[in-house]
Amino acid sequence: MPKFMDIHRNMKGLTADQLREAHQADLDIQGEEGVTFEHAWADTDSGEVFCLSEAPSAEAVQRIHERAGHKADEVHQLTLSV
Amino acid sequence: MPKFMDIHRNMKGLTADQLREAHQADLDIQGEEGVTFEHAWADTDSGEVFCLSEAPSAEAVQRIHERAGHKADEVHQLTLSV
Numbered sequence: 001m002p003k004f005m006d007i008h009r010n011m012k013g014l015t016a017d018q019l020r021e022a023h024q025a026d027l028d029i030q031g032e033e034g035v036t037f038e039h040a041w042a043d044t045d046s047g048e049v050f051c052l053s054e055a056p057s058a059e060a061v062q063r064i065h066e067r068a069g070h071k072a073d074e075v076h077q078l079t080l081s082v
Numbered sequence: 083m084p085k086f087m088d089i090h091r092n093m094k095g096l097t098a099d100q101l102r103e104a105h106q107a108d109l110d111i112q113g114e115e116g117v118t119f120e121h122a123w124a125d126t127d128s129g130e131v132f133c134l135s136e137a138p139s140a141e142a143v144q145r146i147h148e149r150a151g152h153k154a155d156e157v158h159q160l161t162l163s164v
Binding site: 044 | 098101105121123125126128159161163
């Protein structure tokens with residue numbers, strides 16, 4: 001299953017609770033698109049959130065994020081990994 | 083120890099060997115700055131490389147990348163993680 005890194009920008013000041021709730025909203029529906037979100041990290045100073053997932057496609061990742069209310073700004077398929 | 087995600091852009095067409103060599107060049111000297119690179123992923127279509135690390139500071143991460151010959155375009159401290 002391909003891996004993906006997606007980026008959400010302009011999330012400056014995000015709290016731990018907000019990140020946890022947003023991530024949970026993804027987890028709650030991810031199975032409907034065959035997506036598995038593995039990790040989410042945030043730089044709360046500059047406002048980026050990074051999500052690592054396994055999914056059938058970038059579109060599946062984005063559909064889950066959109067339905068959960070937080071569309072990603074970039075979704076990258078990770079074609080190489082070390 | 084804080085975690086960091088750094089991004090290298092404009093690496094379109096990067097090969098698996100090139101990524102492995104670049105990552106190894108970081109690993110070879112990371113101890114001199116107290117950095118531990120945990121993972122590197124690349125989107126070879128759009129040209130981004132993402133590196134996840136533990137380090138004392140963003141500057142320490144950048145110093146290793148610069149000395150290894152591949153300065154990062156962004157270095158983000160991951161203040162939240164889920």
